[in-house]
Amino acid sequence: MIQINNVSKTYKGKKGTVTAVQNVSLNIEAGEIFGMIGYSGAGKSTLLRMLNGLESPTSGEVIINGQSISKCSSSQLRKARQKIGMIFQHFNLLWSRTVLENILFPLEIAKVSKKESINRAKELIKLVGLEGRENAYPSELSGGQKQRVGIARALANNPDVLLCDEATSALDPETTDSILSLLTNINKQLGITIILITHEMHVIQKICQRVAVMENGNVVEEGHVVDVFTRPKQAITKKFVTQIKGNDEGEVISQGDGKDNTYKLTFKNGQADQPHISEVVKHFDIEINILQGKIVQTAEGSYGTMKIQLVGDINNIKEAITYLESKQVEVEVA
Numbered sequence: 001m002i003q004i005n006n007v008s009k010t011y012k013g014k015k016g017t018v019t020a021v022q023n024v025s026l027n028i029e030a031g032e033i034f035g036m037i038g039y040s041g042a043g044k045s046t047l048l049r050m051l052n053g054l055e056s057p058t059s060g061e062v063i064i065n066g067q068s069i070s071k072c073s074s075s076q077l078r079k080a081r082q083k084i085g086m087i088f089q090h091f092n093l094l095w096s097r098t099v100l101e102n103i104l105f106p107l108e109i110a111k112v113s114k115k116e117s118i119n120r121a122k123e124l125i126k127l128v129g130l131e132g133r134e135n136a137y138p139s140e141l142s143g144g145q146k147q148r149v150g151i152a153r154a155l156a157n158n159p160d161v162l163l164c165d166e167a168t169s170a171l172d173p174e175t176t177d178s179i180l181s182l183l184t185n186i187n188k189q190l191g192i193t194i195i196l197i198t199h200e201m202h203v204i205q206k207i208c209q210r211v212a213v214m215e216n217g218n219v220v221e222e223g224h225v226v227d228v229f230t231r232p233k234q235a236i237t238k239k240f241v242t243q244i245k246g247n248d249e250g251e252v253i254s255q256g257d258g259k260d261n262t263y264k265l266t267f268k269n270g271q272a273d274q275p276h277i278s279e280v281v282k283h284f285d286i287e288i289n290i291l292q293g294k295i296v297q298t299a300e301g302s303y304g305t306m307k308i309q310l311v312g313d314i315n316n317i318k319e320a321i322t323y324l325e326s327k328q329v330e331v332e333v334a
């Protein structure tokens with residue numbers, strides 16, 4: 001649905017040229033929640049703004065639903081933007097307008113009739129959970145409520161895509177979670193493709209199916225969230241994953257006996273919820289000492305890692321490992 005083909009963006013300033021985005025190529029599927037994570041200055045905002053033509057690439061092309069955003073005329077771009085909603089870290093609401101009037105604004109620009117606009121705005125107010133606050137001004141709302149107005153306004157023209165620019169960075173953790181749940185519901189109910197940028201791995205963990213990691217204008221790693229979490233390749237990705245998992249693989253339960261029979265198990269795709277360990281104990285004549293373990297929940301199901309010691313006959317241990325692997329549990333010598 002969204003193709004980012006070899007896109008670069010450079011800015012020329014007094015101090016020379018800054019390359020904000022460098023040769024980025026990504027494909028985002030319809031209906032996905034796709035996250036881009038990186039530290040400040042990594043190029044996330046620039047890349048996101050190229051998706052709705054707020055910035056144009058120095059080279060490369062952005063195609064949404066078959067239409068080249070980077071090469072279309074300004075009138076085509078205005079029309080295309082109606083199908084690409086955007087929400088912002090600082091909400092960008094019109095302070096002199098009420099909640100209802102803020103949501104009506106994009107409908108006025110799209111020249112939708114007054115009656116239809118009011119019906120649509122009321123529907124959206126219900127969708128984002130702001131019933132009863134229609135006539136409040138932004139200054140009378142909490143941060144979470146302001147972002148709900150931002151979301152309703154972004155959805156006014158029934159977009160196919162919603163771009164989220166650090167949409168929860170100004171919110172406390174609880175409000176962040178409620179806004180992320182709202183975005184998940186919108187994605188499920190309306191089938192809207194969501195692309196979000198963030199510097200918080202928690203946001204990626206909570207709602208994204210796939211993630212791209214950005215550093216110095218480049219996408220350095222990309223994949224399904226569970227895969228990136230369980231097998232981060234780049235140093236920067238490992239740092240982000242540490243935000244969620246901590247520095248170790250979980251709580252140390254036992255030190256073991258120091259013998260060379262320790263294995264690391266990785267459970268993915270919902271396998272963390274299955275009783276594989278107790279099955280192994282039941283069916284194979286071996287003992288298992290659990291040394292360390294951790295389970296993490298993501299939008300795509302839970303995954304976990306566990307360090308165990310297998311004690312018993314070597315052939316039984318081999319059979320137990322084969323059994324675990326047949327259940328899609330990854331086993332490696334720790």
Ligand SMILES: Nc1ncnc2c1ncn2[C@@H]1O[C@H](COP(=O)(O)OP(=O)(O)OP(=O)(O)O)[C@@H](O)[C@H]1O
Nearest residue numbers: 011013018020038039040041042043044045046047
């Ligand atoms: N309009 C501009 N003119 C010049 N340089 C710019 C401009 N916009 C961004 N940059 C530079 O491009 C690089 C990437 O910035 P960008 O805002 O895309 O990063 P980011 O990952 O979104 O970071 P942040 O979260 O801090 O906004 C930075 O070095 C920034 O200074």
